[in-house]
Amino acid sequence: xxxxxxxxxxxxxxxxxxxxxxxxxxxxxxxxxxxxxxxxxxxxxxxxxxxxxxxxxxxxxxxxxxxxxxxxxxxxxxxxxxxxxxxxxxxxxxxxxxxxxxxxxxxxxxxxxxxxxxxxxxxxxxxxxxxxxxxxxxxxxxxxxxxxxxxxxxxxxxxxxxxxxxxxxxxxxxxxxxxxxxxxxxxxxxxxxxxxxxxxxxxxxxxxxxxxxxxxxxxxxxxxxxxxxxxxxxxxxxxxxxxxxxxxxxxxxxxxxxxxxxxxxxxxxxxxxxxxxxxxxxxxxxxxxxxxxxxxxxxxxxxxxxxxxxxxxxxxxxxxxxxxxxxxxxxxxxxxxxxxxxxxxxxxxxxxxxxxxxxxxxxxxxxxxxxxxxxxxxxxxxxxxxxxxxxxxxxxxxxxxxxxxxxxxxxxxxxxxxxxxxxxxxxxxxxxxxxxxxxxxxxxxxxxxxx
Ligand code: NDP
Numbered sequence: 138x139x140x141x142x143x144x145x146x147x148x149x150x151x152x153x154x155x156x157x158x159x160x161x162x163x164x165x166x167x168x169x170x171x172x173x174x175x176x177x178x179x180x181x182x183x184x185x186x187x188x189x190x191x192x193x194x195x196x197x198x199x200x201x202x203x204x205x206x207x208x209x210x211x212x213x214x215x216x217x218x219x220x221x222x223x224x225x226x227x228x229x230x231x232x233x234x235x236x237x238x239x240x241x242x243x244x245x246x247x248x249x250x251x252x253x254x255x256x257x258x259x260x261x262x263x264x265x266x267x268x269x270x271x272x273x274x275x276x277x278x279x280x281x282x283x284x285x286x287x288x289x290x291x292x293x294x295x296x297x298x299x300x301x302x303x304x305x306x307x308x309x310x311x312x313x314x315x316x317x318x319x320x321x322x323x324x325x326x327x328x329x330x331x332x333x334x335x336x337x338x339x340x341x342x343x344x345x346x347x348x349x350x351x352x353x354x355x356x357x358x359x360x361x362x363x364x365x366x367x368x369x370x371x372x373x374x375x376x377x378x379x380x381x382x383x384x385x386x387x388x389x390x391x392x393x394x395x396x397x398x399x400x401x402x403x404x405x406x407x408x409x410x411x412x413x414x415x416x417x418x419x420x421x422x423x424x425x426x427x428x429x430x431x432x433x434x435x436x437x438x439x440x441x442x443x444x445x446x447x448x449x450x451x452x453x454x455x456x457x458x459x460x461x462x463x464x465x466x467x468x469x470x471x472x473x474x475x476x477x478x479x480x481x482x483x484x485x486x487x488x489x490x491x492x493x494x495x496x497x498x499x500x501x502x503x504x505x506x507x508x509x510x511x512x513x514x515x516x517x518x519x520x521x522x523x524x525x526x527x528x529x530x531x532x533x534x535x536x537x538x539x540x541x542x543x544x545x546x547x548x549x550x551x552x553x554x555x556x557x558x559x560x561x562x563x564x565x566x567x568x569x570x571x572x573x574x575x576x577x578x579x580x581x582x583x584x585x586x587x588x
Pocket of ligand 1: 488
């Protein structure tokens, strides 16, 4: 039995019903890092994988709040503090009905390696709740955030654990959470990132993940000697923070992003997405994409009901580069097949684990450049760390400075991933390169710090 197979077997014993996506992420990492485990036995000697797959702690709590009709509502809150070998726990909060311990373990585990890849001093964590902000009033969201932070504040701090946003948690929610933390603790400190700029946020945090994914793609295409994105058709899924800003950056560099999607359907606008309208509809007014079609009747709206099997139509549209930016496992083997048939050259994961393992294997076997989430969407956490630095030094950086540092960091991550893949005999495989490079740094710190 190989070392990788032994690790997988050990992990199977810990597997529970909710752990499906966590297991998927784990398995990918173990097989990816097999060449490292085989070539350097110290990682097995110090039982690094055995220790890494178990979070330092999982905090689970009840969140009770009053809705606008004075009915008492109960949700569950979580914080999975996974690993702080490289720095304080760091990772977003997700508010979505699908949130459970398994989803947060998957996201927290990925976050350890992602944060390691950035080269910045941050550990890995994730948290959230099964609360659904959709359809709630501002007051309801505020009351929920207040109840959530009343419990969470005991476990976080600028040098302990610094949460940020994720699905369902944007500037509005972070601001409410920050307000409550401040009130309870009587401190004004950088305990959350993604704050609005006028009270401690960093410029460019909202743009960071989407812009970063495009910077990573430009770098990857250059290394792989493919044509740049300028003038090329791109498809993007999602219509939230990550998707909108990926679209914005693609437009800025002269590419033509023609799609976006939400949970109800897909927009195909062959002239290029009107990003200002998209921002207004989705980020400001929280409306459905049907509004986009009303304002631009020449764009095509394809409801999810027309694509019952794989959710949405984005991956059927011919493109040079694809950017899945909505949610996990949204790009299936069938979608990968369509992309390949239509001549797609690169796929960049803006969302966390949006491609199924079968889709990734198929894309890679057809030489499609594939940028995995833990490297390609690290821009968000990179600028979050910049926000922590600015908060700690009571300073403010200009938009240009943050953008320049973000671009530089994304290029460095890309080069490091490509080089690591080459060093371990899997040249061009950015999944293995990212997993090995991310794992090695955390593992070496864990060994140095002792048990
Ligand atoms: P948002 O909540 O801002 O947006 C998510 C978008 O995806 C929404 O438009 C939502 O539609 C859409 N969506 C959700 N499920 C589906 C589905 N099954 N089919 C089609 N569309 C869907 O989240 P973010 O943009 O912040 O996050 C998106 C992804 O990026 C997540 O995987 C997140 O973990 C990851 N990520 C985010 C970072 C950040 O900085 N925000 C950092 C790194 C990763 P609807 O509007 O109808 O709800």
